[in-house]
Every structure is written in structure tokens, then in C-alpha cells.
Amino acid sequence: MSYPPPPTQPPRPTAAGHSTKKLVGMVVGVAVAAFALGGGTVYLIQGDDSDSKPSAVGTPADDTVTAGAEPEPEPSDTEPDVNGLTDAVKYDDGVEVRLSGYTRGVTSAYASVENAPYVAFTVKIENGSKSMVDIGTGYVTCYAGEESRQAEQVFDSEHGLEGMPSMKLRPGRTATAEVACEMPKNEQYLQVELAPSGEAEVAVLAGNVK
Numbered sequence: 606m607s608y609p610p611p612p613t614q615p616p617r618p619t620a621a622g623h624s625t626k627k628l629v630g631m632v633v634g635v636a637v638a639a640f641a642l643g644g645g646t647v648y649l650i651q652g653d654d655s656d657s658k659p660s661a662v663g664t665p666a667d668d669t670v671t672a673g674a675e676p677e678p679e680p681s682d683t684e685p686d687v688n689g690l691t692d693a694v695k696y697d698d699g700v701e702v703r704l705s706g707y708t709r710g711v712t713s714a715y716a717s718v719e720n721a722p723y724v725a726f727t728v729k730i731e732n733g734s735k736s737m738v739d740i741g742t743g744y745v746t747c748y749a750g751e752e753s754r755q756a757e758q759v760f761d762s763e764h765g766l767e768g769m770p771s772m773k774l775r776p777g778r779t780a781t782a783e784v785a786c787e788m789p790k791n792e793q794y795l796q797v798e799l800a801p802s803g804e805a806e807v808a809v810l811a812g813n814v815k
Contacts (some may be wrong), residue, residue: 630775647768651667690726690795690812699733707814716761723759724749724814725766725785730801732774739769740780742803747786748796755788788814
């Protein structure tokens with residue numbers, strides 16, 4: 606007795622075909638929903654997936670740039686000029702300072718530094734500016750010897766060594782003062798730094814005193 610062959614079943618869809626149908630169904634569903642909510646026309650555009658990928662056009666340009674080198678500023682000379690011990694120092698505002706009359710001696714027993722060897726000089730300030738010069742705010746500092754050690758200023762009324770006056774020098778006027786600094790007899794090098802007022806730049810005078 607023969608049996609009829611079993612009914613032929615339709616082939617099952619492959620996994621790829623099943624996924625494609627699900628994707629198409631999702632797109633159609635979204636399109637229908639958008640149409641129903643917006644009341645407009647929905648266009649479905651089917652294209653190759655490769656169109657949505659960016660494609661390189663040529664070789665990217667090199668973004669590296671070379672900056673031009675800035676010229677280095679030239680160093681400016683901010684140090685004061687060194688003048689001779691008898692040179693006149695002239696300021697831009699018209700004030701002039703000069704040292705002269707260098708003498709050596711020994712202070713008296715009643716001086717601020719008693720029985721000390723010193724070097725004395727006359728300080729002359731000419732106010733050629735248009736305003737008063739406050740000499741009381743100026744100063745004088747001495748450096749003596751080969752090692753340029755700071756020398757203490759001495760005051761000795763017996764020898765007329767009173768130092769700089771505390772006054773305001775009017776335009777067109779001149780003031781003089783006798784200044785002395787302690788200096789060993791066996792030393793010759795002397796450097797004097799002074800400013801006629803607190804607003805003036807420091808003047809430097811240097812040389813040997815025999």
C-alpha cells in the first residue's frame with residue numbers, strides 16, 4: 606500500500622530577507638504616522654546606503670603655519686653715565702651740578718667722625734629750570750678705595766664741612782655746599798653719586814684724588 610507524498614511546505618525566508626521586511630515595515634509605519642499627524646505628503650526616497658557616507662575629496666590641506674619671528678628688542682642703556690670728578694652734570698630741565706675744590710684733611714676732635722682722614726669737595730648746583738629745586742630731598746654718597754667701599758660722610762663745623770643745605774632753590778639761583786667723606790690717606794680712587802633733589806636722576810662722578 607503506497608502513501609501519498611507529504612505536502613510541500615513553502616520555503617522559510619532567510620534571516621536577511623526577514624530583516625529587510627522588518628526595516629521596510631518600520632519605515633512605512635513611520636511615514637504613515639507622520640502623514641497622519643502632519644496632514645502633509647510624505648515622500649520616501651530610497652537610495653544606496655553608501656550615499657550617506659562622507660567621501661574624501663582630495664588630500665586634506667596641512668593646517669600647520671609658520672609664524673614670523675618677532676625681532677628681539679635691543680637692550681636699552683638705563684645706567685647713568687660715569688663722569689669725571691670735575692665734569693659738569695646737566696639735566697634736561699636746566700639744572701646743573703658740578704664738583705670742584707678737592708682737598709684732603711683730618712677731622713677735628715668734635716666732628717661727627719673724629720680724627721678721621723677725609724676728602725672734601727665743593728658741590729655747586731645751578732637751577733636753570735623753571736621751577737624750584739628741593740635740595741633738602743637730594744643726597745650725596747661716596748665710595749672710596751680700590752674696593753669702592755661706601756665711605757661715611759663727615760660733618761665738621763671747625764673745617765666748614767656742613768653738607769648739603771636743606772633749602773628750596775629758586776629758578777635762576779645757585780647754591781654751594783662743602784661736603785666731605787671719610788677716605789684713607791693711602792687710597793686715591795673716589796666715586797661720588799649724587800642727586801640735586803629727590804626727583805632727579807642719580808649722577809655718577811669718579812676718578813682719582815691725589
